[in-house]
Amino acid sequence: MTAARIEENRSHPRxxxxxxxxxxxNQAERGRAVAGVSGLAGAYRVEAEDPVGAFAGDTVLLATPVGAEEPVGCVVLKASGEGRGPEIKRLWVAPGARRRGIARALMGEALRRAEAAGEPVVRLTVWKGREEPLALYRSLGFETVESWDERPDLLCLERRLDVVERLTPEAVRAHAAAGLAALLVDAVDGGASVGFLAPLETAEAAAWWSRVAEEAAQGERDVWAAHGPDGRLSGVVTLVRTGAANGRHRGEIARLLVHRSARGRGLGRRLLxxxxxxxxxxxxxxxxxDTQTGSPAERLYRGAGWTAAGTIPDYAADPAGTLRATTLYYKRLG
Incomplete structure (x- = not known):
């Protein structure tokens, strides 16, 4: 967990x-060192002197380490244009604050903002030879694509983003035996307490999702899923509606699952x-x-504004069969 606060602020004095x-x-690295901001080329100088005007309409994020008073890093997510997706620019972390995960945190938030806006792809450029930032981008799923910039020694990269959408009952049935079953099996294999013991057979997982499809058809449960550009499911969550006459104002969040290969990208938060x-x-x-006490999911729920109502000891067995405590959460809407 990165010890930094990310905020959007084009007018921050820092x-x-x-x-x-x-x-x-950047200029020094390319052998074009200048003495100060006044010596920068026009567009670069304008950005440094008037970021509010230079990045009007764009998203500017800053990172401030916990316990610090001033931001030590920034990144810009430029708005979509000319038929292309948004572009990440100006990723910077002060030298003394590096190796703390701040650059990754800034990139992660920029990607989450793009996904929340429904963007299908995010792009960026990086100079050849800049191995450290290139390694970061690769680890975040960026791939080299055909260049849209004619400057030599400049690599163009893109990352396709996951799409979150509500599934129809028919879609739940169609995905039950493959994508949805795989998500449930992966969760149990990873130790998540989601109502099943390990090992969970794919057929049992598929049968459970088939029952969910029937509940969805009856209006008792809604299902959302996240999928990548290849259509493969990367996450799912369901909303169960209360049938009792005195409880029709409330619902229950159940089976929030993100595949282990897709974690760290904010999918759980988007699904929620x-x-x-x-x-x-x-x-x-x-x-x-409800969620297993002490599980990583608790950080997600607390961060999303949920309130812990209490803990019940030995409430449910984890996949290995060991009884674990469960914490109950609630959130008022509106």
Missing amino acids: LPDLLGAYHLA AAVEAHAAATGLRLLVL
């Missing part, structure tokens, strides 16, 4: 210094946000859920 340092270091938005739009005023 931003001109961060952008100026970025451009000066999609459910919450739909629940509010359809008249629900209260959501509840």
Whole structure:
């Protein structure tokens, strides 16, 4: 977990210094060192001197380490244009603050913003030979593509983003035996307490999702899934509606699953946000859920504004059969 706070602020008084340092270091690295910001080429100088104007309409993120008063890093997510997706620019972390995961945190938030906006792809450029940033981009799923910039020694990279959408009952049936079953098996294999013991057979997982499809057809459960550009499912979450007459104002979040290969990209938060938005739009005023006490999911729920109502010891067995405590959470909507 990165010890840094990420905020959006084009007018932060520290931003001109961060952008100026970025451009000066970049020019020096390319053998074009200048004495100060005033010696930068026009467009670069404008960015350092007037980031509010230079990045109007763009998303500017800053990172401040916990316990620090000033940001030490920044990144810009430029808005889509000319038929292309948004572009990540000006990723910079002050030398003294590096090796703390701040660059990765900035990139992660930029990607989450793009995904939340429904963008199908994010692009960026990096100079050949810059092995450290290139390694970071590769680890985040960026791949080299045909160049859209004619400058020599400049690599163009893109990353396709996951799409979150509500599944129809027919789609749940279609994915039950493959993608959805694989997500449930992966969760149990990874030790998640989601109602099953290990080893979970694919057929049993598929049968459970087939029952979910019937519940969806009856209006008892809604299902959202995340999938990549190849159509492969990377995450899922369901919303169960209460049948009791005195509980029709509330719903329960169940089976929030993100495949282990897709974690760290904010998918859990996006899936949760999609459910919450739909629940509010359809008249629900209260959501509840339970999760294994001490599990990584607790950080997600607390960070998304959920409140812990209490803990029950020995509530459910984990996949290995050991009884574990469960924490109950709730969130008021509207």
